[in-house]
Amino acid sequence: GNSVTQMEGPVTLSEEAFLTINCTYTATGYPSLFWYVQYPGEGLQLLLKATKADDKGSNKGFEATYRKETTSFHLEKGSVQVSDSAVYFCALSQYGNKLVFGAGTILRVKS
Amino acid sequence: DTAVSQTPKYLVTQMGNDKSIKCEQNLGHDTMYWYKQDSKKFLKIMFSYNNKELIINETVPNRFSPKSPDKAHLNLHINSLELGDSAVYFCASSQPGTSRTEAFFGQGTRLTVV
Numbered sequence: 001g002n003s004v005t006q007m008e009g010p011v012t013l014s015e016e017a018f019l020t021i022n023c024t025y026t027a028t029g030y031p032s033l034f035w036y037v038q039y040p041g042e043g044l045q046l047l048l049k050a051t052k053a054d055d056k057g058s059n060k061g062f063e064a065t066y067r068k069e070t071t072s073f074h075l076e077k078g079s080v081q082v083s084d085s086a087v088y089f090c091a092l093s094q095y096g097n098k099l100v101f102g103a104g105t106i107l108r109v110k111s
Numbered sequence: 112d113t114a115v116s117q118t119p120k121y122l123v124t125q126m127g128n129d130k131s132i133k134c135e136q137n138l139g140h141d142t143m144y145w146y147k148q149d150s151k152k153f154l155k156i157m158f159s160y161n162n163k164e165l166i167i168n169e170t171v172p173n174r175f176s177p178k179s180p181d182k183a184h185l186n187l188h189i190n191s192l193e194l195g196d197s198a199v200y201f202c203a204s205s206q207p208g209t210s211r212t213e214a215f216f217g218q219g220t221r222l223t224v225v
């Protein structure tokens with residue numbers, strides 16, 4: 001079946017540091033890939049997405065590129081802020097159906 | 112306007128009770144879902160409905176019964192609550208088969224069974 005593996009956290013960074021959260025997936029065919037973010041006490045918000053190979057999703061300074069050859073969708077940001085502290089989920093879906101999530105990565109940014 | 116809204120936000124109840132969580136979406140989506148988030152933040156699909164019809168039931172105990180009176184609503188009823196049911200439950204909706212395949216989530220219902 002489909003699955004998503006993302007790096008374990010928590011990840012603790014200082015403000016303005018570079019962020020990478022690794023995500024790899026297993027799926028048949030060509031799924032759509034997503035990063036969702038969950039701020040403390042809130043629901044999940046879509047951060048960015050990519051629907052086909054080599055697509056780059058970007059939002060709020062975050063980027064991720066759909067790499068079919070390495071089945072990866074790593075999340076990056078050049079300079080994190082304290083307000084980026086949250087839980088980040090990598091996910092996939094096929095044909096717009098149910099999402100399969102990774103385990104989530106807690107990001108803590110210190111000032 | 113809230114796209115996906117669920118109530119209540121917090122629910123504390125005793126073991127053995129029956130409770131319901133309501134969900135409504137105003138996005139015009141055909142598909143709605145319930146996800147469960149455990150204490151380690153892991154998210155897993157429970158149910159999926161498409162236009163009031165059950166599509167996915169992921170080995171959820173029979174004590175959980177979703178009900179979709181129309182395609183804008185998907186409620187979750189839980190009988191005989193157990194301690195292990197304590198979790199955050201998220202409702203979501205999406206419109207498969209379009210360019211916007213992402214799901215939109217409600218704020219979650221934190222269920223605590225004591």
